[in-house]
Amino acid sequence: MNQTIKNEIAKKILQAKNVAIVSHLRPDGDSIYTSLALTEMLELLGKKVQVVSHDPLPFPLCDFPETKRIRIGDVEPKGVDLVILLECADVSRSGQTKINHLPKINIDHHYSNSPYAELNWIDPAASAVGEMVFELAEPLGISLTPRMAEYLYAAIFSDTGSFQFSNTTGKALYTCYRLVEAGADPYKVAEKLTANNTPAKIRLLARVLNSLRINEKGDIAILSMFKKDLQETGLKEVEVEDVTTIARSIKGVRMVIFFKEMDQDVFRVSLRSRGTANSALVAEYFGGGGHKHAAGFTVNGPYERLIEEIPRKIEQLLSTTINNYSYT
Ligand SMILES: [Mn+2]
Structure with a gap:
């Protein structure tokens, strides 16, 4: 074929x-x-x-x-x-x-x-x-x-x-x-x-890591990056994948949710997961897509609401059977 x-x-x-x-x-x-x-x-x-x-x-x-x-x-x-x-x-x-x-x-x-x-x-x-x-x-x-x-x-x-x-x-x-x-x-x-990072990028990672939240169960890590983080560190387009890798290395964490502010009340959400936690299926629920361990979607709304609602919904999705589904 x-x-x-x-x-x-x-x-x-x-x-x-x-x-x-x-x-x-x-x-x-x-x-x-x-x-x-x-x-x-x-x-x-x-x-x-x-x-x-x-x-x-x-x-x-x-x-x-x-x-x-x-x-x-x-x-x-x-x-x-x-x-x-x-x-x-x-x-x-x-x-x-x-x-x-x-x-x-x-x-x-x-x-x-x-x-x-x-x-x-x-x-x-x-x-x-x-x-x-x-x-x-x-x-x-x-x-x-x-x-x-x-x-x-x-x-x-x-x-x-x-x-x-x-x-x-x-x-x-x-x-x-x-x-x-x-x-x-x-x-x-x-x-x-x-091994090609600028000092500004490391400062940006420090700011993003500072936003770290962990759910009560300890299996979801949440990070956020705002436009002002880029502006104040003097960065425009930058690859910040490393920050999800660091959060994903926390013992017990199955999924990292990374909110990136794209515009006023528009967030690109990257998901990174490990083991049976299925990022692709979670992303699809929100209208996005990707791979089992790396996926993403876009959401609209005020940050204060999204930061509460999205992780709560993802916690629910992770506890259901969809996350034991395997397609490879
Ligand atoms: Mn690819």
């Missing part, structure tokens, strides 16, 4: 001349680095490629030189004969408004993807979309350059939380082995992505 769809995707790519590559709003390491690797793969095949992100790239993810290639904004649809969407559950997730009429390929490793493209390759068992794109090299008939390998490695490194999350499968590690053989430098990637 996977082999067939991979071959069909490769065929479609080989027939295209002018390709746009997009990923999702608030891009993460997997979406950014996989976009770059795929861009170089297609350019090696002589395609004209534009790689576009609706939202800016946060630091330190943007600290690789080729990330400058990613245009922030809209796809320029003129002449484009194929759009490849990486980990977008639907077209709106890309934030792109000018691609509706264009032929599409949808590649995703999130199970809550609704197949909307001409070709849809959804593999929830894949650790990262980078792991999937690695598998396209062979049907496309190309050998990866060290730089492509390094970007795909960085994608997997990023999405597995530096090989700590539950998606760190044997296949993910085997793919990384092959990527290192092809020239990826694990030390360089680790330094860039995990």
Whole structure:
């Protein structure tokens, strides 16, 4: 099944001349680095490629030189004969408004993807979309350059939380082995992505950690970050995933709820969990989606109300049977 769809995707790519590559709003390491690797793969095949992100790239993810290639904004649809969407559950997730009429390929490793493209390759068992794109090299008939390998490695490194999350499968590690053989430098990637913090970022983490609340039972940790935290530490777009990793390391905590103020009374809520606590199902209850141990959704309302209501509801959801459900 996977082999067939991979071959069909490769065929479609080989027939295209002018390709746009997009990923999702608030891009993460997997979406950014996989976009770059795929861009170089297609350019090696002589395609004209534009790689576009609706939202800016946060630091330190943007600290690789080729990330400058990613245009922030809209796809320029003129002449484009194929759009490849990486980990977008639907077209709106890309934030792109000018691609509706264009032929599409949808590649995703999130199970809550609704197949909307001409070709849809959804593999929830894949650790990262980078792991999937690695598998396209062979049907496309190309050998990866060290730089492509390094970007795909960085994608997997990023999405597995530096090989700590539950998606760190044997296949993910085997793919990384092959990527290192092809020239990826694990030390360089680790330094860039995990040891590249600015003092301002550490001050921001301190502020966010200071907001920590734990429910009475001790199994839910709640963190909050407001726009003023960013403003007062002089930061704009920043990757703050580390803070949920710290909260998730608290003994007994099964789920971390991280409220991020996006606008007045608009909060993006990230969920991180472990064991049987299922973030994806909780996120879906609130209209979002994601993986078993990492998911998210958006809520509207005054913070004082949300900080009471959302954790209480999640506590209820965690005690019901939905969280013993497993789909991997
Ligand atoms: Mn991903």
